[in-house]
Amino acid sequence: MKYILIIFIGIxxxxxxxxxxxxxxxxxxxxQKNSVNIYTKKYSFxxxxxxxxxxxxxxxxxxGELNCSKPKFLLNYYHFKKNKNAIGAFYWxxxxxxxKLRKQILQKYNLFISKNFEDYLE
Amino acid sequence: MKKLLLLIFISVxxxxxxxxxxxxxxxxxxxSLQTKQEAAGISYVITRYQxxxxxxxxxxxxxxxxxxxxxxxxxxxxxxxxLPMSPFGNNNIKxxxxxxxxxxxxxxxxxxxxxxxxxxxxxxxxxxxxxSADKYFSEPTYAVIKLYSKSPTRDNGITANIAESRxxxxxxxxxxxxxxxxxFVYLSNNNIxxxxxxxxxxxxxxxxxxxxxxxxxxxxxxxxxFNTIIDNRDGFLGMSADGKPDISKIKNKQFxxxxxxxxxxxxxxxxxxxxxxxxxxxxxxxxxFKKDNKKIYSMYTKGNSFSNSLKINYNILKNNxxxxxxxSVIKNQKNFNIDYKINNKQDFNGIKNQTxxxxxxxxxxxxxxxxxxxxxxxxxxxxxxxxYDYKLTNFKIGNTYLLDNQNIFxxxxxxxxxxxxxxxxxxxxxxxxxxxxxxNSYILKYKKNKKDYNFDITYVTGNSKNQIISKNHGLENExxxxxxxxxxxxxxxxxxxxNNFTLEAFITFIDNASIKKxxxxxxxxxxxxxxxxxxxxxxxxYIYTNHPNKGLDLDLGMKYNITQNLxxxxxxxxxxxxxxxxxxxxxxVDTDKTLEAFKxxxxxxxxxxxxxxxx
Numbered sequence: 001m002k003y004i005l006i007i008f009i010g011i012x013x014x015x016x017x018x019x020x021x022x023x024x025x026x027x028x029x030x031x032q033k034n035s036v037n038i039y040t041k042k043y044s045f046x047x048x049x050x051x052x053x054x055x056x057x058x059x060x061x062x063x064g065e066l067n068c069s070k071p072k073f074l075l076n077y078y079h080f081k082k083n084k085n086a087i088g089a090f091y092w093x094x095x096x097x098x099x100k101l102r103k104q105i106l107q108k109y110n111l112f113i114s115k116n117f118e119d120y121l122e
Numbered sequence: 123m124k125k126l127l128l129l130i131f132i133s134v135x136x137x138x139x140x141x142x143x144x145x146x147x148x149x150x151x152x153x154s155l156q157t158k159q160e161a162a163g164i165s166y167v168i169t170r171y172q173x174x175x176x177x178x179x180x181x182x183x184x185x186x187x188x189x190x191x192x193x194x195x196x197x198x199x200x201x202x203x204x205l206p207m208s209p210f211g212n213n214n215i216k217x218x219x220x221x222x223x224x225x226x227x228x229x230x231x232x233x234x235x236x237x238x239x240x241x242x243x244x245x246x247x248x249x250x251x252x253x254s255a256d257k258y259f260s261e262p263t264y265a266v267i268k269l270y271s272k273s274p275t276r277d278n279g280i281t282a283n284i285a286e287s288r289x290x291x292x293x294x295x296x297x298x299x300x301x302x303x304x305x306f307v308y309l310s311n312n313n314i315x316x317x318x319x320x321x322x323x324x325x326x327x328x329x330x331x332x333x334x335x336x337x338x339x340x341x342x343x344x345x346x347x348f349n350t351i352i353d354n355r356d357g358f359l360g361m362s363a364d365g366k367p368d369i370s371k372i373k374n375k376q377f378x379x380x381x382x383x384x385x386x387x388x389x390x391x392x393x394x395x396x397x398x399x400x401x402x403x404x405x406x407x408x409x410x411f412k413k414d415n416k417k418i419y420s421m422y423t424k425g426n427s428f429s430n431s432l433k434i435n436y437n438i439l440k441n442n443x444x445x446x447x448x449x450s451v452i453k454n455q456k457n458f459n460i461d462y463k464i465n466n467k468q469d470f471n472g473i474k475n476q477t478x479x480x481x482x483x484x485x486x487x488x489x490x491x492x493x494x495x496x497x498x499x500x501x502x503x504x505x506x507x508x509x510y511d512y513k514l515t516n517f518k519i520g521n522t523y524l525l526d527n528q529n530i531f532x533x534x535x536x537x538x539x540x541x542x543x544x545x546x547x548x549x550x551x552x553x554x555x556x557x558x559x560x561x562n563s564y565i566l567k568y569k570k571n572k573k574d575y576n577f578d579i580t581y582v583t584g585n586s587k588n589q590i591i592s593k594n595h596g597l598e599n600e601x602x603x604x605x606x607x608x609x610x611x612x613x614x615x616x617x618x619x620x621n622n623f624t625l626e627a628f629i630t631f632i633d634n635a636s637i638k639k640x641x642x643x644x645x646x647x648x649x650x651x652x653x654x655x656x657x658x659x660x661x662x663x664y665i666y667t668n669h670p671n672k673g674l675d676l677d678l679g680m681k682y683n684i685t686q687n688l689x690x691x692x693x694x695x696x697x698x699x700x701x702x703x704x705x706x707x708x709x710x711v712d713t714d715k716t717l718e719a720f721k722x723x724x725x726x727x728x729x730x731x732x733x734x735x736x737x
């Protein structure tokens with residue numbers, strides 16, 4: 001019933017699903033696991049494959065700038081430039097979404113580097 | 123077994139590449155999805171991706187692909203609804219930045235300030251045509267151009283841009299700060315140096331320099347906005363009837379402060395604008411033009427204007443069936459320090475002070491599961507210090523019918539009333555008292571939305587009374603009705619999630635107007651391959667005034683993203699010799715004989731090299 005008003009007014013809630021889809025794809029391949037535990041304050045839910053945990057101890061990966069020694073994936077360009085130990089980052093630059101991965105750090109954590117990641121490695 | 127399952131799982135995941143996913147994220151998060159309105163008439167959304175891909179430098183680059191077109195008048199000012207000889211066409215076009223109207227007191231049409239203004243501060247653009255009397259733009263107008271500035275989140279950090287060509291020299295710098303108090307600051311310097319033209323032995327110049335400073339600040343539901351444009355330019359042919367002025371200069375300075383606050387059901391929008399304007403035209407040999415057998419050798423205008431506008435929108439009811447909004451606008455405009463000389467004698471009898479009051483109501487009523495009744499009504503009262511007090515009523519009534527999720531039909535009736543521009547009232551340009559123009563139009567639209575493509579067909583038939591036309595070297599209301607018939611067809615195809623192909627064709631027939639027919643076909647293709655981006659833009663234009671004028675324009679561009687921070691791009695415009703040329707009428711002041719029209723390319727031929735770096 002509501003959809004018609006939504007179409008008319010032109011309000012389209014933008015889907016963040018595609019972002020989750022990217023994280024899903026990336027993290028499950030990097031960790032070679034069906035289910036990856038994520039420690040983050042940025043999201044309360046990601047997907048069934050990416051479980052949010054509330055402590056660093058339980059986490060496979062830290063998403064965002066948090067104090068934890070596990071592999072860190074950042075969400076800000078300047079944080080990524082500053083933190084040389086981060087495995088990678090997803091951020092917006094010049095109006096476009098960007099994905100970056102650091103080969104050396106991925107290797108340090110024995111994470112799987114797929115051929116499909118080549119364009120995003122530095 | 124587990125490993126096999128994992129392999130199957132990974133192969134399913136990789137059915138979409140990471141690149142496609144990034145494209146998908148970009149498309150699904152496009153900021154235009156949050157702002158665009160479904161329009162009854164013709165509407166365009168030029169996304170960040172499209173602006174970026176087609177390397178749109180100015181509003182001219184965008185408008186040439188639309189129904190509005192990018193006509194620059196004989197003063198070399200962007201003025202799509204231009205009237206011959208008058209410096210600024212009419213007030214049937216409104217420009218907004220982030221929902222603040224960029225107003226201009228003399229002309230009530232600020233499009234001229236955007237003639238050479240770089241669009242590097244813009245995230246996306248929406249254009250609405252034949253969609254007036256709406257809650258979003260309640261003032262009477264035919265066309266609305268809404269520019270939305272870049273977001274500090276998406277454009278975090280400093281980005282500097284340099285564009286160079288034979289004609290173009292533009293430097294811009296923007297800074298987005300995405301902290302607890304997000305803000306965006308932007309500065310641009312736009313130098314346009316056209317080659318000098320010659321008419322007989324007279325050199326004609328159309329160079330310009332435009333400085334632009336823009337900043338916005340967001341805190342919770344408060345939005346503060348500051349915009350300054352300083353524009354100095356040659357006035358091109360200007361007021362010279364034979365196109366050979368001795369002096370032709372236009373200068374404008376505009377400072378605008380805007381404040382917007384959102385409450386639960388109420389939006390308050392306040393703008394204050396200060397403008398300084400100087401126009402200087404003279405031709406001592408033959409005279410600029412002749413009015414009532416009197417030769418006008420010089421026209422000099424200098425003045426300041428100050429305007430304040432307060433708009434309140436109140437959403438009184440919003441449920442599954444109704445969405446009712448009421449609102450009001452109060453706008454006061456003052457002209458002062460006016461120095462208006464014709465043949466070196468003071469001659470100003472125009473408006474010095476005007477207050478405009480507008481009230482409006484808008485309702486979308488869903489009376490069936492798949493039908494909405496759209497209604498809006500606005501009433502405006504213009505109170506000024508000259509004899510003309512306008513009372514204008516604008517309304518629309520229409521029905522939106524959804525056959526299913528993909529097929530939408532719209533039928534609308536519009537009634538629009540417009541005042542003539544302020545500066546024309548009691549001026550040398552008017553032959554008689556100018557009455558408001560009233561237009562009745564019917565719009566029929568069919569739109570089909572599929573996952574990867576959409577197309578729409580729009581038919582408009584309209585009838586205008588008291589249309590302002592140019593006759594006997596002055597402006598007057600057309601005695602007969604002007605009728606317009608217009609058909610627009612557009613198809614838009616998306617491929618690889620983000621790449622885009624658009625084809626638009628429209629035909630227009632108008633009776634009792636200077637333009638009798640106007641047809642256009644435009645194709646715009648934008649696509650990315652790895653680090654490269656390309657665009658191809660072809661436009662065929664045909665305009666019939668008292669003779670046909672047609673042309674075929676081709677623009678091509680390539681962008682190379684060397685790193686995510688450094689980009690080089692090349693853009694070539696008007697590559698074909700068959701390009702469309704604007705015609706400017708000329709006549710001899712002594713004999714009143716029509717002279718050969720002066721022609722210049724609608725878009726100059728040039729190759730623009732652009733470099734962009736983000737820190």
